[in-house]
Amino acid sequence: xxxxxxxxxxxxxxxxxxxxxxxxxxxxxxxxxxxxxxxxxxxxxxxxxxxxxxxxxxxxxxxxxxxxxxxxxxxxxxxxxxxxxxxxxxxxxxxxxxxxxxxxxxxxxxxxxxxxxxxxxxxxxxxxxxxxxxxxxxxxxxxxxxxxxxxxxxxxxxxxxxxxxxxxxxxxxxxxxxxxxxxxxxxxxxxxxxxxxxxxxxxxxxxxxxxxxxxxxxxxxxxxxxxxxxxxxxxxxxxxxxxxxxxxxxxxxxxxxxxxxxxxxxxxxxxxxxxxxxxxxxxxxxxxxxxxxxxxxxxxxxxxxxxxxxxxxxxxxxxxxxxxxxxxxxxxxxxxxxxxxxxxxxxxxxxxxxxxxxxxxxxxxxxxxxxxxxxxxxxxxxxxxxxxxxxxxxxxxxxxxxxxxxxxxxxxxxxxxxxxxxxxxxxxxxxxxxxxxxxxxxxxxxxxxxxxxxxxxxxxxx
Amino acid sequence: xxxxxxxxxxxxxxxxxxxxxxxxxxxxxxxxxxxxxxxxxxxxxxxxxxxxxxxxxxxxxxxxxxxxxxxxxxxxxxxxxxxxxxxxxxxxxxxxxxxxxxxxxxxxxxxxxxxxxxxxxxxxxxxxxxxxxxxxxxxxxxxxxxxxxxxxxxxxxxxxxxxxxxxxxxxxxxxxxxxxxxxxxxxxxxxxxxxxxxxxxxxxxxxxxxxxxxxxxxxxxxxxxxxxxxxxxxxxxxxxxxxxxxxxxxxxxxxxxxxxxxxxxxxxxxxxxxxxxxxxxxxxxxxxxxxxxxxxxxxxxxxxxxxxxxxxxxxxxxxxxxxxxxxxxxxxxxxxxxxxxxxxxxxxxxxxxxxxxxxxxxxxxxxxxxxxxxxxxxxxx
Numbered sequence: 001x002x003x004x005x006x007x008x009x010x011x012x013x014x015x016x017x018x019x020x021x022x023x024x025x026x027x028x029x030x031x032x033x034x035x036x037x038x039x040x041x042x043x044x045x046x047x048x049x050x051x052x053x054x055x056x057x058x059x060x061x062x063x064x065x066x067x068x069x070x071x072x073x074x075x076x077x078x079x080x081x082x083x084x085x086x087x088x089x090x091x092x093x094x095x096x097x098x099x100x101x102x103x104x105x106x107x108x109x110x111x112x113x114x115x116x117x118x119x120x121x122x123x124x125x126x127x128x129x130x131x132x133x134x135x136x137x138x139x140x141x142x143x144x145x146x147x148x149x150x151x152x153x154x155x156x157x158x159x160x161x162x163x164x165x166x167x168x169x170x171x172x173x174x175x176x177x178x179x180x181x182x183x184x185x186x187x188x189x190x191x192x193x194x195x196x197x198x199x200x201x202x203x204x205x206x207x208x209x210x211x212x213x214x215x216x217x218x219x220x221x222x223x224x225x226x227x228x229x230x231x232x233x234x235x236x237x238x239x240x241x242x243x244x245x246x247x248x249x250x251x252x253x254x255x256x257x258x259x260x261x262x263x264x265x266x267x268x269x270x271x272x273x274x275x276x277x278x279x280x281x282x283x284x285x286x287x288x289x290x291x292x293x294x295x296x297x298x299x300x301x302x303x304x305x306x307x308x309x310x311x312x313x314x315x316x317x318x319x320x321x322x323x324x325x326x327x328x329x330x331x332x333x334x335x336x337x338x339x340x341x342x343x344x345x346x347x348x349x350x351x352x353x354x355x356x357x358x359x360x361x362x363x364x365x366x367x368x369x370x371x372x373x374x375x376x377x378x379x380x381x382x383x384x385x386x387x388x389x390x391x392x393x394x395x396x397x398x399x400x401x402x403x404x405x406x407x408x409x410x411x412x413x414x415x416x417x418x419x420x421x422x423x424x425x426x427x428x429x430x431x432x433x434x435x436x437x438x439x440x441x442x443x444x445x446x447x448x449x450x451x452x453x454x455x456x457x458x459x460x461x462x
Numbered sequence: 463x464x465x466x467x468x469x470x471x472x473x474x475x476x477x478x479x480x481x482x483x484x485x486x487x488x489x490x491x492x493x494x495x496x497x498x499x500x501x502x503x504x505x506x507x508x509x510x511x512x513x514x515x516x517x518x519x520x521x522x523x524x525x526x527x528x529x530x531x532x533x534x535x536x537x538x539x540x541x542x543x544x545x546x547x548x549x550x551x552x553x554x555x556x557x558x559x560x561x562x563x564x565x566x567x568x569x570x571x572x573x574x575x576x577x578x579x580x581x582x583x584x585x586x587x588x589x590x591x592x593x594x595x596x597x598x599x600x601x602x603x604x605x606x607x608x609x610x611x612x613x614x615x616x617x618x619x620x621x622x623x624x625x626x627x628x629x630x631x632x633x634x635x636x637x638x639x640x641x642x643x644x645x646x647x648x649x650x651x652x653x654x655x656x657x658x659x660x661x662x663x664x665x666x667x668x669x670x671x672x673x674x675x676x677x678x679x680x681x682x683x684x685x686x687x688x689x690x691x692x693x694x695x696x697x698x699x700x701x702x703x704x705x706x707x708x709x710x711x712x713x714x715x716x717x718x719x720x721x722x723x724x725x726x727x728x729x730x731x732x733x734x735x736x737x738x739x740x741x742x743x744x745x746x747x748x749x750x751x752x753x754x755x756x757x758x759x760x761x762x763x764x765x766x767x768x769x770x771x772x773x774x775x776x777x778x779x780x781x782x783x784x785x786x787x788x789x790x791x792x793x794x795x796x797x798x799x800x801x802x803x804x805x806x807x808x809x810x811x812x813x814x815x816x817x818x819x820x821x822x823x824x825x826x827x828x829x830x831x832x833x834x835x836x837x838x839x840x841x842x843x
Contacts, residue, residue, distance in 0.1 A: 001519075007526045011486065014479040042519050186468035189475045401550075401613040408547040435467055439474075444543060450527075450536035451553070451704075 001042045002161075003192075003247040004199045006449055012039065013251075016157075020255060029152045029175065032255060036157040040120070043161075047119035050089060055154045057085050058129040059147055065136050066143035075137060082133040086126045093118055098322035121161035123319060125154055127286055132168035134290055141169040149175045158251035162244045164262040164282035167289070171257070178256035188253030190438060194427050195246025197441040200448045202413055203240035206232045209406050214372065216398075218381035224395040226385035228402055230365050233372050235413045238266065241280070260285075267417045270356040271348050272336045272363055283319070287312045305341065310334045320371070325379060329370040336363060485531050492529065502528040534704065541704040550611035555703035556603075558610050562655045563699035563708070564603040569617040570833035577839065578832065579629035582825065584842040586632040588812065594823045595675060596630055598623050599640035599660065599668060599784055601830040602653040619829045626832070636675055640829075643671035654711040657697020658830065659750055662714045662787045669791035672824070678773040678795050686716040691739075695749045713749060715739060716791070722765045724793050729760035730806075738763070738790045753786035759806035765793040772797055774822055778815060780804055780841065781826040788826065805837040812843070 001008050016035045023031045041048045061082040065075060097113045104111055132153070135141035144150040153175055159166055213221075213229030221229075245262035252259045262282050269275035276284050292312045298305040310331075317330015340348075348356050366383070373379045384390055415423055427437050494501055503524035512518040530536070541552045550557055556564040586594050603610070604619025620641050627637045644652055644660075644667060652664035660668070666683065673680035692713040700708060726735045740755035754761065773795040779785055780802050792799055800818060802811065814820075825841075832838065 005523065006530055007523050010479060010482040011522075011526060014476075014483045017476065017479070041513075043516075045514050045516060045519075182465070182468050182472055186471045189471055397613045398615045401611075401615060404612070405549050405551075431467060435471055435474075438471060442475075442478075444539070447536045447539040447543070450530050450533055451540040 001039055003244065003251070004196055004445075004449065006446075009196075009446075009449075017254065029146075030148050032157075033148055033152045033155060036152070036155040036160060039157040040155060040160060043120050047122075050093070050119050050122070051125060051155065054086060054089055054126060054129055055151055058082055058133055058154075059144070059150045061133055062136050062143040062150070063145065065133070066145075079133055079137045083130055086130050090122055090126045092116075093122055095318075095322045124163050124165055125160065127165050128168070129154055131165070131286065131290065135168045141172050144172070144175075156252075156257070158248040158255075158257070159259060162241075162248070163280075164245055164248060164259050165286050166259055166282070167286065170260060174257055180254070180256040184253055184256065188250045190427060190434070191250030191253060192247050193250075193438050193442050193445070195243045195248075195250055196445045198239045198243030198246060198416070200243075200445040201441070202409070202416065203236050203238075203243055204448065204452075205409055206239070206406070206413060207236040209402060210236055210372075213402070214382075218378065218385055219390060220392055221382075221385040221390060222392050222395045222399055223386065223388045223390075225399045225402065226382060227365075228399065228406075230368055230372075230382070230386065231410075232406070234267070234365055234368050235410075235417070237368065237371075238263070238417070239413070265417065265419050267361065267364070268357070268419060269360045269364070270353070271340055271345060271360055272333060273340050273345060275360055275364055276333070276337070283316070287316060291315065302342070306338045309338050309341065313337065321374075323374050325370055325374050325376060328376070328379075329367060332367055332370055482531075486526060486529060489529065489531070537704040538706060542706060545705070550614060552703040552705060555699050555705070556611055556614055557703070557705050558606070560609055560655075561709050562602060562606060562609050562653075563703060563705065564606070564610060564616075565601065565658060565699060565830060566615075567601070567603045567617050567619060567830060568615075570622060574836075575622070575625065575833055576629065579626055581839045581842045582630050582635070583632055585811070586630075586635040588842065589815065589823075590634060592634060592815070592821050592823055593676075594632070594635045594825070595638060595672065596635060596825045597638040597640065597668065597672065597827075598626055598832060599664075599826070599828045600644065601658055601828050604641070604829060605644060605648050605653065622829055622833060626829075638671055638675055640668070643667050651712075654695065654697050656700040656708055656711050657695065657750060658699060658828075659697070659784060659787065660828075661711075662716055665784075665788040666716060666791065668788055668826075672792075673795070676773075681718060681791075681794060683716075685719050687719055689715050689717065691715050691752065692744045692749055696747075697750065701747070713744070713752060715752075718794055722767050722771075722793060724763055724765040726754070727762045727764070728755070728758050729762070730758045738793065750783070750786065754789060754801075756786075757783060757803055757806065758801075759803050759808075761801040763789070763793055763799045763801070765797055765799075767794070767797050771795070776800070776818065776820050776822065778802065778811075778818075778820045778823045779826060780811065780823065782828060782831050784828045785826045804840055805835065808840070810843050811841060 001012060003009075016031075019031050019035065020028060037048065040051060044051075061078055064070075064078050070078075092114075093116055097115065100111050100113055103109060132141070132144075132150075136143045144153070153166075153168065153171055156166075210229055210232040213225055213232065216225075242263040249259050249261070260282060262280060264278040264281065266275055266278040269278055292308050295308045295311065296304050297308060313330045313334025314327065315330070316333070317327045320326045320329070348359065351359075366386075369382050369386070370379050373382060388394070425434075427434060427441070491505060492502055493504070503521060506512070506518055506521035506525055508518060512521070544552050545557070551566070554566050556566065558564050582596060586592075600619040600623060603616055604623075607616055607618070610616060623639050623641055627639050630637050644664060647663075647667055650663060651661055652667065653660050670680045690712050693710060695711040695713050696708065697711060724736075724738055726738055727733070728735070735755065738754060739752055741752070743749055743751040743756070748756070751757075771794065775796070776798045777792065777796045778800045779789060779792075781789075782803070782805075785801070789799060789801065800814075800820065802814070804811075815823075827838070
């Protein structure tokens, strides 16, 4: 089930709210745990077993770790075991076929593919459970003895399928004790509606432009169409993902949870380093806290630091998907970040603001080209179109049509990507105007959702 | 103040959620949507197998979507917002000039198109004894590209029809390009503005062109009593796009001054009707089904004609719905018309022709559906 569906908004959510607020305090987590299982089972009635397996394993490892009579070596072994279990599950479902394909291609073997579908959210919940075990090992969190509370942490439906990736130590306290009041609940509703509108009104609509552009012939694509297309994709992925995070944060608030922010206006970044502090923050901080810093971070000399950056970005790329383009995408940013650390940041600091911004945006957009196409020749073809190597005019009639039929949407997208206080408070501050805005955004979002399901069957067509 | 607005927001939001969810359980379950012209998702069945196979989830989602209150009004809101933001299309329909709506037409897949024309050639080749005509009619976007929104992308149907005309080659096969007989009359109302069909007048020009090609004498327009049977036709383009502020189309019927008595047998339902027109559809959404009562896999129309007026005893028409307003004209010339809708007819056309002693065939399709329907491949089975 996705948040931006009529079924979720008008059936699942009211049902969960009803159960949660009718339940006595001590079983509220149980209600959340069970309804989260229903939420997950809705999309993955079979793979829910995998999620439960991962949960039970880490719960048990956590209990083991809390045993006081263990020596450090034994504790280390427990953590290693847990990480191996989690990564094996993730690798088997996510990377096995990619590996087999490459081995087959390289050695000419015919190892059959597993052809397993990727269980929804597996990349998110395995990372969350790992964070728990590592936090307990490091002593930054206490082992959770209550299996319902632990299950709730892993399965909590607002962030189960697409994050934010919640680190255990930020949620441990809230699992035990949290309170909701009208103010917080209203904040949650506003956040949910903003997220819904971002996804349904902005991301989906600009996504159609990207869909049209990316499915047309790359060999004859004019420069301006290519740029318009990738800008559309950049907006689509940002508003899609941050909209989803907003909805998750909003839903969390409705049940008294405060998740950390996942995005912070990434497209105003002044460098790639800056961009990655603003984009998918929960993932970057996960890699920072559980990979980069344990590897030595930046405290063991520039050489080690550059190596660490490369490792983290290789993994980041791979995390996004089992495909060469994602690996390339990760390396692309890894290398840029290395160069920035080494000397480029110093140079950038001396340049005017607009140069810094243009530099960052162009590199981000090229990154999105690598991200968007899963076949490398397409990446190449699209980049060729962007940089005018096709030998066609700068624009054509289609470019004009795409531009004027989307110009208003793009203006809205640009405004919504910028840190303009007035715009942000329009929907987030509690006033009568804000009420009206929330109502309008909600009604419009529902209208677009209903339209997407509107499916006249024209059987008399043929 | 802040407290108060927060309360209103929470109360309002929760109330809307609960009221809406109640409507799904309380409102009666509709089976058929007149507007969308399809059966709606029924109440999902909660069984173990259905849950495991995700079928329950799919059905429940379908149910909520299909039974969402005031569906058309929500779509209307969306369509209005899209126009405000200068979007010129909604759900694949362009809002053109002069009240015309157009369906997008992109460059067809060349290899697919070749398969379709090959199927037609193969079909003609395997019936050397039969006379075959293939008429390919453009849709409105083909004739009126200048009425599209500014700079809107489209692919030329004239080009497609030209290609098809060159690829269907056989001694016993004649190709009629719809552009040849419609282009001279482009300034007349030969297409509905809100629907994907040609008007009865468009169909009349097709009839004249067909008669001329096969050597019959067509009736002149004066020999018909032309009636406006509906002024409230909002067709399939309107249904899909839900653009507002459109003028409904008029549906005309051409009744010959000297009508002949025709009987229409619908094999699908084993019904025999005495009229070629079904008045009841004029009160519904799908008004084009007024002609021949809509789509059927197989029909036969027998007409009592004076022997001197009979140009052919038997004719097989293999068609899409463009034929529905066209076929009534033929009943003035042919005493027995067999009509097969290739999408729904699954028998062998070869066997059907042999069993019914058919020597003359007309294939009538519009360009829009011809280039994207694999069903056409069944023709050579």
